Amino acid sequence: MGRIVVKFGGTSVATVERIRQAARHVKREVEAGHQVAVVVSAMSGKTNELVGWVKDAGGVDADQREYDAVVASGEQVTAGLMAIVLQSMGVASRSYQGWQVPIHTDEAHAVARIAEIDPTNLEADFAAGLVPVITGFQGIAPSGRITTLGRGGSDTSAVAVAAAVKADRCDIYTDVDGVYTTDPRITPKARRLSKVAFEEMLEMASLGAKVLMIRSVEMAMAHNVRLLVRSTFDDPDAPQIAPDGTPGVPGTLVCDEDEIMEKQIVSGVTLARAESKITLRDVKDRPGVAAAIFGALADEQIVVDMIVQNISDDGSTTDITFTVPDAEHDKAVKVLEAAAKAGRFEYSRLSTAKGGAKVSVVGVGMRNHAGVAASMFKALADKGINIQLITTSEIKTSVLIDDEYAELAVRALHTYYGLDKEDA
């Protein structure tokens, strides 16, 4: 007996038929004796339709408060339908819109942050044996107007509800069955992880494993809400995971690393392509020069990924290299040249190369194992892969290589760190 918050994304509730499939998972958990709350997204495609109308009506400058009022209607529909379907299966249920729970947010319309969730109504429902079905993605501002949390906000809603009612687990039902050691399209030996630490998930999410919104993982980590990523399209009546996460579970549990007994040194290998490398040679080194360069880029909303700075021989100049998405390459060059012209910093030469591939290994086990970076470089060298850039963090080591070698590098590292499926 536990308390579980379950969340269904847009593809999981795209039609009434799919809502019925999703509801069977809820019914199973209720019949297992759990207290369950449900958080739902809009039917897939609906939010885009609503956003399209808003753009038609008011262009990009449309009042964000009205944008929120319009766009929030999508989840309202799904929540009501889910409650009806649950009732038709004999599961007592009722729907809530964000303002009815209430889910209090700040006033930042279209990108609101949850401030506080009052658990009183939900606790009363649990006590009465009801399954509350809550609209994801939305809340109510102090002004009394509806807010939305921005794209992917339903994951965040689910985690926040789970934190508010002190749930034992937050199950994120989606169209994939978990988090993989690497992209299965690159190697069939990719393996689903049964557990992954919050920190690992954050590094993997930001590197392109788009299973969970990064914001929801941050919130889950902050409130220590255990997340189970699993597929809506699994047979709801098949044998299930126990809340303690025994082996063979259908899904991946994202949890505190203390809960992961046997830590892998490396849990996953990720790949990001189409990275442009930009180097500024002989940058006149003075305090604040890095802030001047990357401030100029940030002012133009250019997101910088890897950053490497080498100290020069004489200490008066330095070389700075960083990567941006290929799509931002031309804009970045223009911004840098203009900023240098305006005297914000000085350099002798700017050189760039498009089409790099960033390969990273991620794992909390790295913290206690020296030499992970060195072994990674050796594994790549053994395949004749040249490394152009290196960056490291506590639980991640990334290299930039030629795109031609991208798949080869991922497969080599996946095998090297023992991540391959046993039967593959």
Added chain:
Amino acid sequence: MGRIVVKFGGTSVATVERIRQAARHVKREVEAGHQVAVVVSAMSGKTNELVGWVKDAGGVDADQREYDAVVASGEQVTAGLMAIVLQSMGVASRSYQGWQVPIHTDEAHAVARIAEIDPTNLEADFAAGLVPVITGFQGIAPSGRITTLGRGGSDTSAVAVAAAVKADRCDIYTDVDGVYTTDPRITPKARRLSKVAFEEMLEMASLGAKVLMIRSVEMAMAHNVRLLVRSTFDDPDAPQIAPDGTPGVPGTLVCDEDEIMEKQIVSGVTLARAESKITLRDVKDRPGVAAAIFGALADEQIVVDMIVQNISDDGSTTDITFTVPDAEHDKAVKVLEAAAKAGRFEYSRLSTAKGGAKVSVVGVGMRNHAGVAASMFKALADKGINIQLITTSEIKTSVLIDDEYAELAVRALHTYYGLDKEDA
């Protein structure tokens, strides 16, 4: 300078382009110096889509509270889009959902009645020069859950808002340009009425002139809210009606009969087809026998229209005749026979005829003019039309005739009572 509530139906807001056309009418009124509040329906087709999903999800027994939560989302979308479009035209505006106004209703989900509208927020908007855009068709129950008012409820919402803010007029924008003396498909001589009394509108609405929901007219009459029925598709920049309703106005003003200076004896001629006539011969006459007969029909949701009872010669038996829609004929006969068998009443013979046509003349002027009924019968006799049944009320006289003569009768009466267009 006045205060106007304007309401747009589903066809008037079916697309963003149409919302823009509707908004031009609002802008014109604002620029004329009026304080304006807007009430909107869902985009046409949307409510049906939502109702369809609810049926798919839960069948006909779906929880009405959830039905309301789902179906109310349609108006929410239109209200937000209308506010955005108005803003894009330079008209300061904001949207309200029923619960935000708030529009308080009873707990009768799906068929709720408005209990009270708090005008505080709307008054503040008027004072600040804002145009509030309010979702029609919905409100909030004492339980805090969303309610809907039933089909056509947006007209009722508009009238209730107009009453709450003491508006000078409630403009109902729709896809017809007013109320006509009769169906223009029957005679091209049909003329748009510039004014029609509440009572006349009620009689015409119930007889099939489906321009306004009868409930909203009743409410308008009770609160003396002047209704202007007009077309959204008129050129918003053409010369407009003055609030006092000078001749040549684009639309029909539905108002207290005191406001109509020159009262027509007859304002309109209406036609309802496919009426079945049912006669019970020699009904044993005793107190309560009519209640027994029509109670049996009402128990089965059969709506009875005309009712005629003649006193018999000896006072012990009577003949009772009434009409029901042809579609209800078979069911009505079955109900009557079963009720008689159960001893609820006695008669000697039951005779019926399908396919009658009910022609009515309506006008508040009848009150002060004797002989309207007689002149009607003469006008019909002159065309050789046989009358099967007659019923009368204070402002309406109806006859049932053979359907073959329906158009002939309407055209004859329309001409006889001077309703024909002058240039037709």
